[in-house]
Amino acid sequence: MTPPQAHHEWWRGAVIYQIYPRSFADTSGDGIGDLKGITAHLDHVASLGVDAVWISPFYPSPMKDFGYDVADYCGVDPVFGTLADFDALLAKAHGLGLRVIVDQVWSHTSDQHPWFQASRQDRTGPHADWYVWADARADGSPPNNWQSVFGGPGWTWDARRGQYYQHNFLPEQPQLNGRHPAVQDALLAAAEFWLDRGVDGFRLDAVNFMIGDPGLRDNPPLPPGGRRTRPFDFQDKVHNQSSPDILPFLERVRALTERYDGDRFTVAEIPGDHAAREMKAFTAEGRLNSAYGFLYLYADRLTADLVRTGAEMWPGEAGEGWPSWAFSNHDAPRVVSRWAEGRDERALAELLMLLLVCLRGDVFVYYGEELGLPQGEVPYDRLVDPEAIANWPQTLGRDGARTPMPWRAGGPFAGFSTVEPWLPIDARHPALAVDAQKVDPNSMLKATRRILGLRRACPALRIGDMTVLTTHPLLTITREGDGETLLAAFNLGHEAQDWTAPEGYVVVDSVNVTQAGILPPLGGVLLRRTGA
Template sequence: MNLMQDMPQGDIVAPDKDWWRGAVIYQVYPRSFQDSNGDGIGDLAGIIHRLEHIADLGVDAIWISPFFRSPMLDFGYDVSDYRDVDPMFGTLGDFDALINRAHALGLKVLIDLVLSHTSNQHPWFQESQSNRTNAKADWYVWADAKPDGSPPNNWLSIFGGSAWEWSGERMQYFLHNFLKEQPDLNFHNPAVQDELLSVAQFWLDRGVDGFRLDTINFYFHDAALRDNPALAPEARNATIAPEVNPYNWQDHLYDKNQPENLDFLRRLRALMDRYPAATAVGEVGDGQYGLQIQADYTSGNDKVHMCYSFEFLSGQPPVAERFQQVLTEYEHAIGDGWACWAFSNHDVVRHASRWNLTEPARRLYAALLLCLRGSVCLYQGEELGLTEAYVAFEDLQDPYGIRFWPKFKGRDGCRTPMPWISDNQNGGFSDTKPWLPVAVEHLQRAVGEQWGDKTSTLHFYRQMIRLRGSYPALVKGDIVLQGAEDGVLRFTRSHGDQVLFCAFNMTDEERAIARPDGAWRLDRGAPFHIVEDDTHIMLPPYQAVFAVRDMTPE
């Protein structure tokens, strides 16, 4: 429903500038969502065709991974034109139609803005590389070789090897934190900042509701190019490929996480505040300083609104005690900042496989995610209970996986096409061979198989998202942690006069918990099974209970 059209003339509903606080955001990986033109690659028209599925879940917004013009060496995260849609995804007109349809369905639209680096095919880099005196000579991070010809310092690339690549044209090295075809922009140059803010304004003017900011803590580098110190082996806790990549052997004090970033984020926030209700969620990729960076970047209402958390994107078993530890540390560090939690995304093994979860456990963990203080990101297919797909080496597309195979198989296993129907080898995703194969085991979990089944994982997600939205305490409230004894995580969420008690049995054995003191009312509509008596609640394996107390004085 379009409120602006349906309201009586003269009645204007002011947009909720805080809509993002507690929002549920659904991530769309466009290459793998829906192919509309038969080339085996998903596109914007395909997203439009499937938006009703997303709206039916009850989420608040979609986040669309990059669709800009790109050579696609890193599948859109290597941008060659920030102001255009890559032809494989469609046109700017298709994007405008997507915005209009999403808004008509009540969905906000966030796009993935990749500001830290571009493609080496971007005209800016082509000019910058041509010589040392051109107008964009200082738009990227250039440095002379050491006297022996080696790189300027010891910085490493996330994708392996040195973070420096030699250019014979300039007779200098350029910095790339990712692929050598993804040179880093020089944020110390005010002209670069101005141009990137202009890019953000271009999309805000086009109607987007905000951004997911890729690698937000990589924007600035240490201007003195100091070497990173070594990291003790016991401190190596990176999320992606820690076992094969020596990137995780450094303490990244100087190639990212620089204090100058705060001023740029303030400039970006000032731009966004000129729009009715724009928001930004920043991806903070750092194994050692993530919590503190998130706190710094989201504090004070003058930088980004929330940061994307990596604490639960690792392979560490997420037992109740682990959740208690992470949430305690987070609440201590974050202050007035705001989190955005996720269990899966396009860069990590799907959590159903990463944590080896049974079906009941998958549902319990989904419920827990949707009850945490903060906003929530769901990755496409998560609502179907999809596991990580096996992708044979000859079918791999991800350069990260190709380089480190077989110890690290890359990110293709979480990027395989979305299964819409079960009676088609391509799952209804495409009429031709998809860019990645559809996992056979995913077909039985296709949307069509689960749509009308009230016992399905899909229906469970609908129920839990609806339950979350029915309690202001879950959407915007505070959290008080009450312990994690015997594998049962307990906390309360409160907002105004409403207090909600939540308990999650994260074990495969029945657990008895004491009924909360006072006049509590159990939520009988929650999609879980419990047994109760006068003093205790019996939680079967992987079940949860919710009880609400109205704090209004009698």
């Protein structure tokens, strides 16, 4: 059952808007979005009715992985602006009633970080053990079979130390030794730096990669089957991630955030084959507030059974943490392109927004999702994402989900910049620009504002329990809490279905429904029980 303190926690049931800063708005004229661009458009974000913004990394970085290779945890990369620009952003957001959450990338740094530069010099210095180093095998090969997410072995030889260093991602992203007390202290000091500036919480990037097996045991193979495009996909990653030794560190994180009036929010990104188990452990009492995985983000199709799976992962048992959900983000192809299956993308976008706000937990809305943006088309010669380049054309990669935000339909480069952007503007996106949708009463932008408003208007959506009633032919769910009972029905299929609301319910909202007694494909309805 929902705990009684839920009413007093701003983040429980919140709607959080993710901004990928390189692609949101460029004010400096270099084709790359920046902090001032975010600040200039916070009124738009606030108008959606969200509770908070999550800003992807803006720290100093060589940008090998576009900010997720951090070279300084306590600064702003010049391409994005200055610390003063960040402070101005924070002040503007707080003035609009928006909380601000920033990324913390604690499993690895850039190879240009001073910590790594010191660590690679020799095996005896003060930073010698701040990263995961190991000797070669007798034949000179890497210490074990661990593979990189981006392809190839998860080890790179370093002649300075005469050892291999581990990296779960790019070779330019060496793995921190997260079990080292000094490393933990340094990471918490970086977190404290941002908390002191006034941020309202952290999204912890791939935090289940933070500590691996100290014995560096080989990962076992996964059973045959499934889609495999990388050597990484062949292994059960039980030794290079998911260590129970991460849990005491998360308790230290929680203790730190509790010092700041108990109102700071922490949410973990948990990728991997064991995400359900890890999310529960990472959000158990005294650890993080919430966690999300890739149940929806990497799903090729949306099915009612998928929704049931998500609900069963978080049944609301005593002592359980709080879930978060996302349909789109910077690591996954945009959802209307993944799940359209030849159907109308505009209709699908509105249905998905209603479904998202009906899920129990916090929900993330990715920039452009409020416009119904499809996945951007990026030709091979414009790709910049290392994963996309390495695996082309077997994966869509991440560039198409990171193309610039269209602000003005008639402006140069859709109003994102005055020069050619770092990624191209998809030809379909200018027509979906914010200024065009603002004046269209039937736009996805207007629908988004209406639907997100339901989270504040309906307490049961924000903090209530969730039960999946049926999954075929329709998905029907209930949300109950704070004296309110809601019923939602969704037709996720391709054929119309007969459906009549039960007696004692009134319609709160509906999408794509034009005829009583019929729920068309991509139709959805939310009802409230009268007298409740």
